[in-house]
Amino acid sequence: MPGPGVPYGERLARVALTRVAEPGDELVGRWLTERGPEEVLRALRGGGGRLDGVSPQRWEGFRLRARDLPHPEADLATAEGTGCRFVCPGDPEWPAQLDDLGTGRPVGLWVRGAPSLRFWALRSVALVGARACTDYGVHMAATLSAGLAERGWTVVSGAAYGVDGAAHRGALGVDGATVGVLACGVDVAYPRGHERLIRSIGEHGLLLAELPAGAHPTRSRFVQRNRVIAALTRGTVVVEAELRSGSLVTARRARELHRTVMGVPGPVTSGLSSGVHRLLRADGALVTDPDEVIELVGHIGELAPERRGPALPRDLLPPEAARVLEAMPARNAVPVGKLARAAGTPSELTLVRLHELRSLGFVERKGDHWWLLPPAPAVARHPNV
Structure with a gap:
């Protein structure tokens, strides 16, 4: 159903554009800001001249995608029939912090799950890390996640193998709030080995995607997914990451957005600690438990207990x-x-x-x-x- 304050025509245009524009396309974002969704869609469908700032080859690529689009009302009806909804800027449920992405903010989000995205995102922390993590990484991710969820915080991650999966399971294990941000449609279980986990997140938490139903992930879509995780939350915690890790991309985006960046230290002999330790040497904050995370991202007065050694x-x-x-x-x-x-x-x-x-x-x-x-x-x- 249309949200208050969002004209229905604009909503339909944004729905259609999720099938045309790739996530994070700042050129399309600029067009949306300057011309509005309906005019942009009309131009892409041949209702006017070429929009500015785009090469002929790229313009033709946009036109090819826009040529045979399904009707956006059909997309909305299909989504509603599978328990999904479309949330876009101007909706009461839209998290305003995503606007910090500027022209790179999502055109809209496909959402599965009953809770309000805006309310759940108000007190949220991203917990990300290596896919091929160690038992230590799984333990730390699950422990941090469960502790944060028990204290009323929403745990946001990407539903991938390794640290992401441990983070979601930690929150679900204590009946806490968790959000999975996907690089595909919310109806696509990726990775396939997490089909049950992703279904559980959708049933007990929230699943988000910029892409419409049926869309499959690509390398660039994973990278762009990370910017949503960083922008949606108050801070990002990295648990185990090599020097070239997608989770460090999330941390960099969080830093650019003036969010708190945190890292969990690991053995200096482990390659999976090298990325986190470099993050900590730059300007990341070292954290070891949920209280230390909350002290950094919570309100004034939410302090972690002072740590002391045993008294002799x-x-x-x-x-x-x-x-x-x-x-x-x-x-x-x-x-x-x-x-x-x-x-x-x-x-x-x-x-x-x-x-x-x-x-x-x-x-x-x-x-x-x-x-x-x-x-x-x-x-x-x-x-x-």
Whole structure:
């Protein structure tokens, strides 16, 4: 059904143009801005002269695609019959942050799933990474995704193998919100091995595509899909990526759009960490858990707990007692006088501190000699202590 504020003729023209223009075509985007969808479609169908800024060969390519288009009303009816809808600029459901793409913003989006795209995108994070990821990458992607979803954030990814799939499964596993952005039509399960996952995303979350039903992915469409993931979300987290990785394209687009760029570190010996580590050396933020992600992309006051190492009993000692304890030899018993010289503390005060240390289980005494006892186990410190 037509959305409020979007003339029906404009909506039909945008539907038709999703079959003519490739995603992210900035030339077509400029035409849409300057002339409007209906005039652009009319020109492509032969209702006027050639539009400016295009070579004769490319213009002929546009004309070939526009020549035998199915009627856009039929596309809308087919979409509605399969539980899909078309969302375009001017609709209440249109996420305004996609307008940051300028002339490269989508002509419109084919959407499958009941939730509101605009509302789900308000608190969303992109989670992307290597397709051929390690078990560590799968674990980190699923853990981050589940944690973000449990905290009310929408996890956005590309439904690919590896990190993408783990991210979607992590959110679905806790009944959280997840959005799959596809480089094909929303009715095309790609990759084929993710057919069940993609169906599940469409049933419990949202599937998005710039391309109409039946369209298949190409290399360039994957690249352009990444710009939508970057623009739709508040920030992008990269989990495992080689130096030439599509997920780094998403991160670069996110940086260009002034979104937060984050990376999860990995082993320095792994090629799958090299891209992430280069990202972190540039201006990416290092994150290791959902709270750290939310601190970067959330509202003021949504802070991650302070991380501290385990508290050792000797950390709680007064300075003089700690100095006497540090002066104790590791293996041999020692008399008070010798220990006092090593600690730089008067003998009387050294003896007082030794008795305190004995009561706390640090040292033991036999006659005039003192020696160290085995250290007590570390005590985990509460993050807010």
